[in-house]
Amino acid sequence: MSSTKKIWAVVLALCSLAVALVIGIFRATPGAGSPGTWTAVVVLAAAAVVATNFDVESRGAFTISGAAMVLVASLIVFRDYNFALGVVIIALFNALTFAQIKKRQWQKLAFNAAAQTLSLLAGAAVYWQLASSGSLARPGLVLVAAAASGFVYLVTNSALVAIPVALSFDERYRSVLREFVALDVGGLPFALLGVGLGWIYLQLGASVVPLFVVPLLVARRAFASYLELKAGQEQTIETLILALEAKDRYTAGHAQRVAQFCEYVGAEFSFGQRRMERLRYAALMHDIGKLVVPNQLLNKPGRLTESEFERVKRHESVSVELLQRIDFLAPVAGDTTTEAATAAVDGSGLIEPAIIHVADAFDAMTSTRSYRRALSQETAFAELRAGAGTQFNQRCVEALISAIESRDEHYGAGHEVDEHEWAVAPPDAGTGSAGLGHLIPEEQAAGS
């Protein structure tokens, strides 16, 4: 069966299950309570539509989940009104995202409606089991029940949504599920806030609900501008680096690859989101000092004279100086020279400069440079291992090698992405692993 058919089958199965459950509930608890019940349905349904279209999610950070909040509020309100169907109605409205309606993604809408209904019913089962109606007099119990049902709702929803995602992207269900749960559970505080919304509605009335919305909107706006600026900044840095790499045609894509290798090592070391971001950013900018080296020197085929070498070498200290001007990066803007990197071996500082050092050396060895062709991955691994403990940080070396091997990736001779056209073909044999090769005396340069 193709994945599209499978997805349709899942959607149909979930919709039928949801409809069956809803009919069952309707039969068990028929009819609406008072006129007040329908006011609650209207208010909460409107809140659900707004919330679901305004949610902001961010990987690794917290999630502003207005949807979870409105759903928990509906559990509380309709528990007191003894109107189980209200919860289902709110769940359906919660599935209405304008973006999907606009793009006419009916399959997704149907799926979301079914998934929301089922997960909310799962949450409701927990809540209605733990808290009795009129239980707002015992707020501690309501909060515990809300936390438990919010958790069940979020996890069930993740479990259901992960099915079509895993199918359509052909990924393993468990890894998708893990990612979704991590993302959704970040919204748990907002599920607790639903207790507040439910309380306001029941005790103070719908007219006070707007008071509650203001701080949420403020938080949402600040968070959205943070995410927007962050994305803009990433894009800016990446584009600038790419443009500046144009200075040195032998190192195209170098910064991106070093950043990628650093992320591999950071993941092996279980770095948190913030630390990973800083590492990636510093890795992207580790060669920023090359800005001050004239193009002719960077692209000079063959060997450099000593004074030229000095000028090229200066880019390392300029890189460090520039990074140190950025507070966020200053702590990891260690010199990437051997001494500083080995200082990190002793645990005398942050390990990030050592990671960048190893990643930089690995990429330099596995790329063709003006002074030699790319080495094979095995040779590069052997060079790294040979220098581990003296030139390179041992933990970083092992982490990088195991990360690359576990991903079954290959770099170096025969696996290079960029093809170069050389004015003077680089020599096959290396003249130093990551260095700039042997120098020629000034007199000889002048004579040649």
Place this chain on the structure above:
Amino acid sequence: MKRWTGLLILAAAGAVVAVVIEISHPGSPWAPLAVIGGAIAAGELIELRPPRRAALPISFAFMVVLARQTTAKDAVLVLVIAELAPFLVRSEPTSVEGRLALFAERLLEGMAAVVVYHGMMQLLGAPPTRGKVLFALALAAFTPIVVAEIARALREHRFEVSLHGRMADVALVTSAMLMAISAMGVDGQGGMGLWGPAVFTIPLLAAWYSYEHLALIRSTYDQTIRALGAAPELGGMVRAGHAERVADLTVAMAGALGFSRHEVTQLETAALLHHLGQVCLDEPDDGRPPEPVAVAQAGATILRGTQLLAPAGDIIAAEWLPYREHTASRPSVMSGQILKVASAFDELSDGYPERAGLALEAMCSAPGYLYDARVLAALEAVLDRRGLLDDQPF
């Protein structure tokens, strides 16, 4: 002491005192007051920092909860103790005088909130209906913010009220109202006890978290731009400090010409990066610096490749456009002219204040097609305001 450590100590101290009171005098009203006191103390260290607005501690909201919870006399007592704790624990301000001043200010703000709430409730008379309580709470919640504004104005000798970041104030006020009313309930409806304030603190914490991240990313972005701007200087291609001086001058000139804040920001970015193109150009063999037009074009090409910096790229590209032809159609042309004038001025004066008059003189004597007269007038106004055009002794 790190903020988190301080925060935990303060909140834990409140909780411990509350537990001790509860054990020794079960059911005593002082136990919840101790928790609120702990929240006020810890709330001192959690400040909402929206862009372009002074920090706003969330303790202001807990002060309102305290006012609603008990009598004015008891509230003031709790307030004094609660504010003494952060006075001892906080890391800023570092000086004792600074801490004392802040302690006194906070005490005043808290007492004002308590007095306003109780005064209003007395004025509105019994019975305390939902509307009356909410009204009094709203006033009480605004009070510490107003007092803080007055204190800041007195401290800085500047009486101006900016509307930037005021949504944070509104969020704090509405949160405070909900926190206070949910704790005790109203109209005979039961409250949620201390769970109420705890629940309604969540949006404030979310706002705080978002503002903190926003502030960090903004400063990182700003510093990245400045670092990139300094790169040509570190490479010895441009005189040290040129980019920063030009940026400073363009901001002042754009202000004098009535540019909007957004335009000024774009222009400042362009000024900081206007030599970036130089690092991408080949060094001319004869040792002369590359042509300014080529530098501007190379820089503009790089910046236009990014979404955020594209407007700055346009400004840099516009530096060398014939300004008379384009001014009406392209707003970036005027910015480009400002940048060109500021940059030329800094190169002529070499950053020495005493050369300002001569440099301006030289630029005013240049052919009309080179510099826009309106921009030169703005430069003169800025230099004059800075006292750089005063008569120099011969």
